[in-house]
Amino acid sequence: GWFNDSTSLPMVLLGGSGEMTASLFVNTTFGAEDPLNGGYLSTSLNIGQEDGSSLWELLGRDAIDLHPTLSGHILYNETTGLTTQGGAVLFLYGELSGQTPPIFDGNSLPWNETTISTMYGVDENVSSAxxxxMMGDPAKAGIYGTTADAKVPGYLMSNGVMPYLTQSFNNWLLGWQDAATGDWLSLETNETYYGSGGVANGDGTNYTMCTGEAGGCDQGETLAEDGSTYLSWRNEAMATETYGLITPESLVGTTGGFLTGSGDKVDVSGYAIADITCDGTSTVKGIPVDDCxxxxxxxERNIQANLLETYTLLDATPGALPVYFGSEITMQAEQLSGLIIAGESSSTFYLDTRAHTSQASAPSMSDLEPVFEIKSSSMIGDDDAEEMESAIVQNQDMLSYWTNFDSWIDWVTLLFWVGGIAMIAMGMIGAGNASTESDSLATAAAMEDADDEADSSDGGDEDAA
Known part of the structure; x- marks a missing residue:
């Protein structure tokens, strides 16, 4: 009954007055002295030591003595309460980024004692405490931190959670059970998790592609993923929940296997959308291609929100899961159709090794440690290449396009060729015959003339006699 306030402690038993409930005890001890035992609790604004003394006073600051109602507001109010998910993440975001999210009429404010005082309705002595x-300092571990001395990391590590996880390749790709939550996690979206006993992880991903028949898009381009025109982790819902810190990124127009040569883009495994540039030509198995x-x-590519995907401010909080992604892609597209027939890629995941409090700015390559690399390549098969070379390359030859006989028109062309050759032959034969006949007629005429002359000569001789 104590934990749900159904019973209370009469304070008259301790020389006081009134009733003390569990919630009143929490609110009182958070911002003031322990009303039951005296001294200060360790998880309080006065930061009690083992002997109950106040570290805050030992640091030369004034002891804090808040009314329980104000302490309850700091802890539990729906917007900024330190014990609520939204309030805790908001405080962490401020500490790690050095500013608030753009929540003040769309603007951010510097994260300091003045801003915190305004947000919680306290003075700067309290906001400093x-x-x-929450964050601690070199002399005092706070609630959050990176070592087991801090309360949250210490609790997680006591349950088997470690800062870094090493496991088999199958587990990374096909799934593992998270020690902190008990949930199954996976780097892939296969139907079931490795070793999960058949626990399904969803229905997969459905893509809407352009066929090129309706117009308004190019053949093979992506139009939507699961009904959305954005990357799953860079959509309008994510932008709303992170106050616009993570902006939407459209996947419309990304290639599905064809290149147009103008404005082409590629979806890099869902982690990024990259522009494609073509700046040379070559051949692949005898097929002319554009090199792109x-x-x-x-x-420049932090993929923390992709890996967390909580749809809260945590996705945009620096250092929450500081993983970066880089990729180099080459592809060769057949020049006439734009079909990609060969390509390779090398993608690397990096971990930002800077201190969590220094990750609000973009890293340099020296700050990034490669932790995972994926290389892939593909090329058109020999049989398909031969067929394409015949269908596309040879079919563009004005004289020999028909010699592969891959279409009925090739047979018609053959008939034209045969007919044409036959006509030429017949013409030549006809011309030859005509020439022979002319020669024969000329010879006959000459012989007839010769006979006439002979007759005339004979007649003249007789007269002379």
């Missing part, structure tokens, strides 16, 4: 309690490439700069 809140920062020490695309790249993703690792220092």
């Amino acid at each position: 809140m920062r020490l309690l 490439s695309a790249s993703v700069t690792a220092t």
